[in-house]
Amino acid sequence: MKIGITCYPTYGGSGVVAAELGLELAARGHQVHFISYARPIRLDVSATPGAAANIHYHEVEVTTYPLFTYPPYTLALASRMAEVAEAEHLDLLHVHYAIPHSVSAYLARAMMAGPRNGRRLPFVTTLHGTDITLVGGDHSYLPITRFAIEQSDGVTAISRYLRETTIREFDIARDIRVIYNFVNCELYRPQRDPAERARLAPDGEPLIAHLSNFRPVKRIGDVVETFAIVRGEMKARLVMIGEGPERGNAEYVARKMGVEHDVLFLGTQDNVHRLLPLMDVLLLPSRTESFGLAALEAMACGAIPVATRVGGVPEVISDGVDGFLAEVGDVQTMAQRILRLLREPKLRKEMAESARFTAETRFCSTLIIPQYEEYYRRVLA
Numbered sequence: 001m002k003i004g005i006t007c008y009p010t011y012g013g014s015g016v017v018a019a020e021l022g023l024e025l026a027a028r029g030h031q032v033h034f035i036s037y038a039r040p041i042r043l044d045v046s047a048t049p050g051a052a053a054n055i056h057y058h059e060v061e062v063t064t065y066p067l068f069t070y071p072p073y074t075l076a077l078a079s080r081m082a083e084v085a086e087a088e089h090l091d092l093l094h095v096h097y098a099i100p101h102s103v104s105a106y107l108a109r110a111m112m113a114g115p116r117n118g119r120r121l122p123f124v125t126t127l128h129g130t131d132i133t134l135v136g137g138d139h140s141y142l143p144i145t146r147f148a149i150e151q152s153d154g155v156t157a158i159s160r161y162l163r164e165t166t167i168r169e170f171d172i173a174r175d176i177r178v179i180y181n182f183v184n185c186e187l188y189r190p191q192r193d194p195a196e197r198a199r200l201a202p203d204g205e206p207l208i209a210h211l212s213n214f215r216p217v218k219r220i221g222d223v224v225e226t227f228a229i230v231r232g233e234m235k236a237r238l239v240m241i242g243e244g245p246e247r248g249n250a251e252y253v254a255r256k257m258g259v260e261h262d263v264l265f266l267g268t269q270d271n272v273h274r275l276l277p278l279m280d281v282l283l284l285p286s287r288t289e290s291f292g293l294a295a296l297e298a299m300a301c302g303a304i305p306v307a308t309r310v311g312g313v314p315e316v317i318s319d320g321v322d323g324f325l326a327e328v329g330d331v332q333t334m335a336q337r338i339l340r341l342l343r344e345p346k347l348r349k350e351m352a353e354s355a356r357f358t359a360e361t362r363f364c365s366t367l368i369i370p371q372y373e374e375y376y377r378r379v380l381a
């Protein structure tokens with residue numbers, strides 16, 4: 001198949017899923033065309049054997065003009081989608097994050113159906129979370145988001161929670177298919193490089209990681225506060241992976257709590273699959289999370305997730321089996337769970353094995369990518 005993929009290319013779960021889906025599809029022989037304003041991060045063709053020859057990138061240029069207080073990206077994207085679809089004979093478009101990508105795809109489909117081309121260009125929209133739970137629910141975006149979902153030729157959601165929330169909040173009657181997020185179990189595996197580990201933990205301290213785009217919804221302050229409670233009891237280090245608006249606040253809280261020397265800010269990292277196996281625990285105390293891709297990536301690498309019981313997270317983590325769940329803001333419970341894991345090596349080993357088992361048996365790309373392929377075939381038929 002010839003598939004056009006659009007996503008937010010910057011740091012964020014939906015862009016990661018879109019990039020890795022493209023790589024996996026390309027490795028299976030599909031022609032994949034990314035259409036966006038920048039090349040997606042994590043679109044690392046060297047990490048996925050066989051993908052390089054089948055991955056293409058088409059930049060969307062947004063011309064500005066003094067009249068445009070708000071440059072019309074949605075229109076530039078729609079034009080580019082139609083242009084690429086015509087030149088590359090795309091079979092379908094797959095857009096990640098409803099706003100505004102599904103609206104652009106709707107326009108591109110209409111352009112392709114017009115007298116110039118007169119052909120069908122179906123599009124699939126994948127809902128990721130904040131496009132529905134935060135942004136889509138805003139009164140200025142709700143009607144257009146609902147319209148674009150209803151007009152899509154296929155709609156997928158990355159958890160049952162997100163499907164149910166979308167149906168309820170947007171009063172949607174159409175079918176929404178749940179296709180869970182996935183992880184490449186060959187790439188993300190519990191393989192520790194002792195030299196790399198020693199670089200982060202020179203005195204053999206346990207390592208706790210947080211991986212996100214540091215937005216308010218991630219409750220970065222809770223990450224640092226939980227760590228400070230753990231650090232009060234034993235030696236440990238906190239590894240912050242990612243970048244975003246809450247970073248300054250995290251640094252402030254770390255200083256305020258006197259743990260700044262044990263908190264490492266690594267910034268945005270391309271090789272997350274090399275970092276996560278070095279960690280003992282992954283802390284994800286979000287206010288809402290429709291899936292929690294970071295937790296799954298950690299589980300595949302044998303790092304145990306301690307997360308909040310929100311949204312779709314309980315569909316990924318079974319409390320006390322392959323991770324721990326706590327209520328939002330309950331930093332005491334999260335810290336106690338982490339201390340237990342760090343103090344009991346047998347429990348840590350068992351749970352790390354269970355976490356890997358969950359990733360392997362439920363969320364491996366080998367299980368999930370065929371579901372997308374089958375869904376595309378259904379939409380094309």
Ligand code: GMT
Binds near residue numbers: 011130290
């Ligand atoms: O919140 C983020 O990390 C970014 C956001 C996005 O769409 O880029 O993530 C959402 O999509 C991820 C990939 O499907 C999910 O794993 C995250 O749970 C989801 N974030 C939220 O629901 C807050």
